[in-house]
Amino acid sequence: MSVTHDVPTAEDGDLGLLGALGRQDPELAEVLYAERRRQSTTLQLIAAENFTSPAVLAALGSPLANKYAEGYPGARHHGGCEIADVAERLAVDRARDLFGAEHANVQPHSGSSAVLAAYAALLRPGDTVLALGLPHGGHLTHGSPANFSGRWFDFVGYGVDAETGLVDHDQVRALSRARRPKAIVCGSIAYPRHVDYAFFREVADEVGAYLIADAAHPIGLVAGGAAPSPVPYADIVCATTHKVLRGPRGGMVLCGSELAERVDRAVFPFTQGGAQMHTIAAKAVAFGEAATGAFAAYAHQVVANARVLAAHLAAEGLAVTTGGTDTHLITADPVPLGVDGRTARSRLAAAGMVLDCCALPHADDRGLRLGTAAVTTQGMGEREMRAVATLLAGVLRGDADPVAARDDVRALVTEFPPYPD
Numbered sequence: 001m002s003v004t005h006d007v008p009t010a011e012d013g014d015l016g017l018l019g020a021l022g023r024q025d026p027e028l029a030e031v032l033y034a035e036r037r038r039q040s041t042t043l044q045l046i047a048a049e050n051f052t053s054p055a056v057l058a059a060l061g062s063p064l065a066n067k068y069a070e071g072y073p074g075a076r077h078h079g080g081c082e083i084a085d086v087a088e089r090l091a092v093d094r095a096r097d098l099f100g101a102e103h104a105n106v107q108p109h110s111g112s113s114a115v116l117a118a119y120a121a122l123l124r125p126g127d128t129v130l131a132l133g134l135p136h137g138g139h140l141t142h143g144s145p146a147n148f149s150g151r152w153f154d155f156v157g158y159g160v161d162a163e164t165g166l167v168d169h170d171q172v173r174a175l176s177r178a179r180r181p182k183a184i185v186c187g188s189i190a191y192p193r194h195v196d197y198a199f200f201r202e203v204a205d206e207v208g209a210y211l212i213a214d215a216a217h218p219i220g221l222v223a224g225g226a227a228p229s230p231v232p233y234a235d236i237v238c239a240t241t242h243k244v245l246r247g248p249r250g251g252m253v254l255c256g257s258e259l260a261e262r263v264d265r266a267v268f269p270f271t272q273g274g275a276q277m278h279t280i281a282a283k284a285v286a287f288g289e290a291a292t293g294a295f296a297a298y299a300h301q302v303v304a305n306a307r308v309l310a311a312h313l314a315a316e317g318l319a320v321t322t323g324g325t326d327t328h329l330i331t332a333d334p335v336p337l338g339v340d341g342r343t344a345r346s347r348l349a350a351a352g353m354v355l356d357c358c359a360l361p362h363a364d365d366r367g368l369r370l371g372t373a374a375v376t377t378q379g380m381g382e383r384e385m386r387a388v389a390t391l392l393a394g395v396l397r398g399d400a401d402p403v404a405a406r407d408d409v410r411a412l413v414t415e416f417p418p419y420p421d
């Protein structure tokens with residue numbers, strides 16, 4: 001990879017340790033500055049991304065990164081963990097308070113690790129598990145043959161209705177009765193609507209299955225009171241701490257006290273070794289931020305922005321799945337504008353609009369997946385969402401030259417620096 005070897009300017013800011021890094025290893029420091037510039041001069045519409053606060057970044061870059069802390073607070077396999085214990089207890093207490101959960105495990109290194117731990121706590125290899133099929137928006141950990149989940153368990157996929165795009169509840173019920181799964185997983189990488197957790201609980205109870213909610217995407221909205229919580233319904237809730245929640249990259253597991261010990265053992269020592277204490281400290285910071293009124297306002301604005309963006313994309317001619325969104329996430333088929341998903345993504349990338357392709361249920365081609373968490377963190381509102389929809393559709397239709405659109409994108413994002421100095 002090559003990056004421009006500009007000398008970092010005052011505009012680049014410091015982000016704490018970058019100064020020391022710049023003096024010792026200018027080559028790598030320049031890579032970090034280049035990434036920072038990329039993030040602040042292009043439009044971040046990836047539904048799983050966000051801008052963490054400088055406080056979260058400070059915790060990530062702190063000396064807790066040096067600490068080995070296998071085990072749990074008060075029961076570690078290493079010495080010198082008394083400060084690490086305080087950090088982890090803070091993170092656990094804040095997660096429990098934030099989500100009203102009896103137990104929280106904040107050690108999973110990622111969302112996938114959290115799901116792995118949930119399966120390890122509840123299942124045996126070969127057990128049948130019902131989950132949203134991958135072509136309909138299931139995650140790799142929901143039964144992909146390329147992933148441990150598909151290799152070790154017998155996954156049965158449910159889907160979304162071809163007309164409405166909504167989860168096919170009749171199919172969930174019928175498959176559950178026919179296949180008697182040991183666990184049912186609800187949650188998705190691309191479902192723009194609220195999951196009906198009460199419905200899934202009812203079906204799980206009817207067939208004697210555990211209910212696992214993989215709430216990686218909506219958990220930040222849940223924290224801010226902008227989406228329903230799976231905690232009262234699911235036996236285990238898995239989540240990421242990045243995405244809308246705006247913490248460091250990582251995972252967590254929430255459950256009732258009766259499963260606490262099984263979940264803890266499933267994380268360590270069953271699936272992980274030493275906890276990453278700097279990340280756990282950063283999770284504590286993010287949970288603290290998420291408990292504030294400012295975060296609730298942000299979470300509601302994320303949804304308001306997504307609704308406006310979805311409506312304007314539809315008005316521009318894209319086929320928006322389910323006709324809109326309840327969350328931060330939108331999926332859409334750009335084909336009505338004369339371009340398939342993959343071509344659309346690269347054309348938009350040339351214009352500085354960064355987003356993902358995704359599977360479109362009941363379609364051959366891939367669509368576009370976009371989200372409003374990062375742009376909302378930057379301070380953009382509904383006016384900017386209308387401008388984004390116009391720019392995006394113009395590029396896809398070929399009305400706007402991507403290079404010219406790139407200047408419009410730069411002008412827009414420059415008004416909303418993610419890390420103002």
Ligand SMILES: Cc1ncc(COP(=O)(O)O)c(C=O)c1O
Nearest residue numbers: 048110111112139188189214216
């Ligand atoms: C529903 C769901 N589960 C699990 C994950 C995995 O998270 P990670 O990439 O941190 O392993 C994701 C990530 O996008 C997700 O959306």
